[in-house]
Amino acid sequence: MAETPMPIWEVFIRSRTGLAHRHVGSVHAADAEMALQAARDTYTRRGEGLSIWVVPSAAITASDPADKDMLFEPTASKPYRHPTFYTVPEEVGHM
Amino acid sequence: MTTIAVAETPLVLGLLRLADTALVHAQRLSEWCGHAPMLEEDLALANLALDLIGQARALYAYAAEAEGAGRTEDDLAYRRDAPQFRNVLIAELPRGDFAFTILRAFLLAAHAQPFWRAASQSNDATLAAIAAKAEKEAAYHLRHSGEWVIRLGDGTEESGRRMREALATLWPYTGELFEADAADRALVEAGILPAPEDLRPVWDATVDRVFGEACLTRPPETWMQSGGRSGRHTEHLGHMLAVMQHLQRAYPGATW
Numbered sequence: 643m644a645e646t647p648m649p650i651w652e653v654f655i656r657s658r659t660g661l662a663h664r665h666v667g668s669v670h671a672a673d674a675e676m677a678l679q680a681a682r683d684t685y686t687r688r689g690e691g692l693s694i695w696v697v698p699s700a701a702i703t704a705s706d707p708a709d710k711d712m713l714f715e716p717t718a719s720k721p722y723r724h725p726t727f728y729t730v731p732e733e734v735g736h737m
Numbered sequence: 738m739t740t741i742a743v744a745e746t747p748l749v750l751g752l753l754r755l756a757d758t759a760l761v762h763a764q765r766l767s768e769w770c771g772h773a774p775m776l777e778e779d780l781a782l783a784n785l786a787l788d789l790i791g792q793a794r795a796l797y798a799y800a801a802e803a804e805g806a807g808r809t810e811d812d813l814a815y816r817r818d819a820p821q822f823r824n825v826l827i828a829e830l831p832r833g834d835f836a837f838t839i840l841r842a843f844l845l846a847a848h849a850q851p852f853w854r855a856a857s858q859s860n861d862a863t864l865a866a867i868a869a870k871a872e873k874e875a876a877y878h879l880r881h882s883g884e885w886v887i888r889l890g891d892g893t894e895e896s897g898r899r900m901r902e903a904l905a906t907l908w909p910y911t912g913e914l915f916e917a918d919a920a921d922r923a924l925v926e927a928g929i930l931p932a933p934e935d936l937r938p939v940w941d942a943t944v945d946r947v948f949g950e951a952c953l954t955r956p957p958e959t960w961m962q963s964g965g966r967s968g969r970h971t972e973h974l975g976h977m978l979a980v981m982q983h984l985q986r987a988y989p990g991a992t993w
Binding site: 648669670671672673675676679680683684687 | 775776777778780781784880881884885888
């Protein structure tokens with residue numbers, strides 16, 4: 643009997659100190675509720691998290707690695723986009 | 738190495754019944770470590786087992802203190818034989834297949850969660866503190882096992898068949914969860930533990946709700962197994978203890 647493979651879910655955790663959810667890995671689960679539980683059991687065993695998101699991996703549209711040069715190479719020659727040419731006045735302090 | 742004889746006052750006996758059930762169930766759950774159907778569930782079952790071992794440790798430590806004979810939690814876990822164990826029989830049955838393991842965890846958690854919630858209001862401050870922590874753990878055990886029962890019961894033809902078989906085996910062991918003898922009565926009257934029969938309506942409602950979603954039919958009223966809480970066990974417990982207690986039996990007093 644052919645079995646349907648268990649769907650994969652991407653897991654995002656917001657840590658105690660973090661402001662945003664960060665991608666931490668993936669889990670197999672039959673549906674969203676079980677994916678949340680699998681994420682809890684797999685990725686929050688050491689008190690890492692305060693909030694979990696799970697997203698079907700299939701819902702993510704990824705860039706093609708073959709397009710790497712086209713997408714990212716042109717920015718290498720544009721150092722003026724980095725805000726490093728400004729001098730910050732002393733009195734501004736920590737930014 | 739000798740086997741110890743614990744002086745079982747109602748409080749010590751009540752604590753041992755809770756601790757033994759948690760430890761024996763944890764040992765069965767931990768037998769899945771490295772063998773679960775998928776990595777995620779391997780971790781989940783180990784998590785459940787670790788929660789239960791934590792509860793057992795706190796309860797044994799308190800039982801040892803209440804007995805006042807200078808024993809430790811390890812003495813109580815490793816130096817009693819099967820007839821001195823006070824766990825309910827359902828906890829010691831061999832782990833079976835995944836459906837059996839999950840259904841047992843569900844039936845126990847559906848009892849443990851309301852039990853610990855009520856016990857968190859205990860007159861006994863130590864027990865109330867143990868209960869407050871255990872209740873949160875039991876709530877997750879109930880959610881996790883309950884969601885699996887629904888998906889397996891209402892899943893494929895095979896998963897449904899396995900759930901029905903597990904239910905037929907496990908059901909006669911559920912009556913013991915609600916038994917009350919003289920020691921239980923004494924603890925209830927002292928406001929230390931909740932009355933077993935008071936937990937029944939909540940357990941029934943949880944079981945009926947989950948079984949309804951899982952397309953499982955509650956078995957008809959039947960004769961119920963009994964005896965574990967008095968030390969009359971199935972033949973399976975001795976074999977389990979032989980494995981669990983081997984190190985302390987072979988090397989008395991060995992420490993990690």
